[in-house]
């Protein structure tokens with residue numbers, strides 16, 4: 001960002017409201033060619049909303065919008081695309097039923113003179129592009145069959161190599177493993193050298209400080225700070241985000257952390273020699289009441305499959321599960337729920353009903369407890385209201401459609417639905433993904449509270465911080481096999497990464 | 501609480517346009533109904549009479565009874581193409597178990613009326629169960645499964661009547677199908693009761709909520725620990741039983757039971773549900789929509805008889821109206837998705 005240069009994009013006094021809720025209030029924002037601009041702020045601060053305005057998704061707002069110094073009004077995402085703006089959305093927006101290659105070329109497949117798609121050429125070029133980004137995948141595979149992290153990488157690759165002058169990345173790293181994040185950053189730096197302007201949203205403040213030139217902080221729909229990254233610190237940013245001292249809120253876990261002595265309490269779940277084709281090999285462990293078991297591993301290490309097996313969504317090829325000593329083969333998720341197992345998957349899309357109000361999303365898995373035949377909407381709303389207050393979901397309106405909540409708040413709803421009648425075993429996949437520091441802290445406290453109440457909890461994550469902040473005992477999963485157990489010993493981010 | 505009220509007023513100040521846009525699925529069919537009624541009332545003096553309203557109600561009753569179950573199915577984002585065949589075979593079965601006049605040449609098994617009715621109901625429930633098992637246990641898409649069932653049910657019908665026509669059904673069915681009380685045909689009352697019951701189940705029961713949730717996002721329903729297969733199976737059985745009831749009363753209403761008697765009811769029932777605005781993608785709509793859809797269809801069919809046009813053109817007009825409704829249905833879904841973005 002050199003002084004005196006003209007911004008490639010400039011927004012002045014942008015105000016946007018959804019119904020009565022003001023998501024953005026008079027925001028100014030400028031973006032220069034060849035800069036990486038970090039954006040931070042609490043859940044619901046308005047980051048995604050601003051970016052969707054830039055990308056032509058939200059077209060009704062007030063304020064000035066200039067591209068290259070000229071007034072612009074996009075009427076659709078296509079207009080924004082034509083102006084050289086491309087965005088990776090917080091919610092994956094890939095086409096799961098198309099092939100990898102089709103997704104890479106979405107909308108501009110290479111065609112021959114007759115207008116027919118040149119499949120072979122498309123597959124080859126898609127493969128080359130992805131390889132440049134370090135992704136080794138069959139271009140003709142169905143995208144929906146790949147792990148979610150890989151899908152995210154492919155979407156990022158598509159946007160980065162689309163030739164856009166302005167690239168917006170809304171929490172792109174949430175499903176990526178450290179080496180992949182590193183590769184992404186290298187690519188971002190290269191694009192910056194080529195003059196691309198990049199906006200990078202993340203709740204990982206270290207990442208923001210590491211890769212961006214400028215940081216802008218949002219709070220409650222307002223821009224509250226904008227500084228050069230070199231001139232600020234993590235503590236200062238957190239303070240600006242939440243409006244109070246933030247030093248105590250986030251650990252970096254570079255120092256050793258002492259894991260406690262295993263409690264020896266009742267075994268709630270015992271997994272014995274679970275195997276699933278190429279995903280899992282002979283995975284055995286037990287989860288105990290009042291203990292948080294962390295399972296750490298890189299993306300694609302088999303965590304996703306393991307969590308699905310625990311909840312009866314996938315059947316293992318071999319191996320057994322026992323809940324409180326009783327052997328179980330879950331024929332369905334309903335059977336797993338009846339046995340006292342609950343799962344919060346990593347993908348909100350899979351877990352939530354976007355067109356239904358918040359309270360129905362929260363009550364759905366406990367309806368049979370509060371009503372036998374007739375629904376009791378008043379009671380449902382009460383229950384939901386309690387959870388919304390406890391988890392500080394914003395806005396605290398249980399009648400609002402879920403789709404109107406910000407990404408982090410949706411994630412909280414996904415957790416809330418299991419908390420009214422806590423299960424015996426709670427399986428959490430990436431429980432803090434997409435949450436701001438304050439919300440992460442809330443989740444950590446909730447999980448600790450559930451642990452004291454005697455639940456067995458399994459936390460599966462590809463973020464070392466998540467596992468380290470929650471777990472009493474940590475297993476490391478590598479290419480489908482458990483390779484290391486940390487218990488009653490010092491552990492740190494480096495040690496975890498090394499083991500994985 | 502204060503923020504809750506603030507929010508409520510906020511939504512009110514949001515303006516009419518977005519509200520109307522999000523309600524497009526409910527408003528469009530209603531406007532269509534008003535437009536059609538107005539048009540026919542203007543075009544023909546015999547249309548807008550109390551007598552004719554009675555005609556319309558009677559004409560849509562059988563479709564209405566069948567459409568109750570189909571609404572459940574479509575709300576779950578499935579389809580049931582076997583409803584007309586199941587209606588037909590159930591109607592034939594109830595006649596098959598009833599003593600026919602001597603000139604009817606069918607090797608039937610006369611049973612007491614109540615037994616005949618119960619057996620017929622069991623038959624349609626069984627066929628629905630086969631649909632359910634094919635869909636949930638084997639995993640055949642409902643479109644294909646019920647296409648096969650359409651043939652199977654037609655085959656059973658053919659075997660039972662062997663090209664003949666039966667006339668007699670148990671007296672209870674005769675009354676409900678063709679009798680009336682205080683000037684109101686029983687069949688209209690039965691249709692009204694079944695529609696009401698369907699509405700109550702969908703709106704006020706736990707099962708109804710599950711239907712909407714499974715239709716809204718099946719994956720999420722499964723991750724919430726719902727027994728999705730059980731719900732889908734139940735819905736297929738409900739659909740078959742509603743079709744069976746429609747078939748029995750229909751046979752009494754028409755005065756005869758024979759092969760292919762209900763063929764037009766498949767399209768009519770689907771049209772009623774979809775024209776009414778229930779989403780083909782599941783999770784949106786309901787019996788209220790189906791009722792509006794029934795009236796649109798009823799007014800259209802009846803009205804076209806009151807105005808002087810080529811009877812072959814009528815078929816084309818019906819097709820075009822159905823197409824328009826489908827366009828609106830899909831379009832309304834898009835608008836909603838856009839609004840939720």
Ligand SMILES: Nc1ncnc2c1ncn2[C@@H]1O[C@H](COP(=O)(O)OP(=O)(O)OP(=O)(O)O)[C@@H](O)[C@H]1O
Nearest residue numbers: 018023043044045046047048049404406407408841
């Ligand atoms: N389509 C919508 N309809 C109604 N309200 C919305 C809609 N989208 C966002 N909002 C509201 O606007 C506010 C800002 O949301 P936004 O998604 O921009 O937050 P964010 O900063 O991206 O948060 P997160 O970190 O959780 O993703 C929130 O209060 C949210 O509930």
Ligand SMILES: [Mg+2]
Nearest residue numbers: 048090406407
């Ligand atoms: Mg966001």
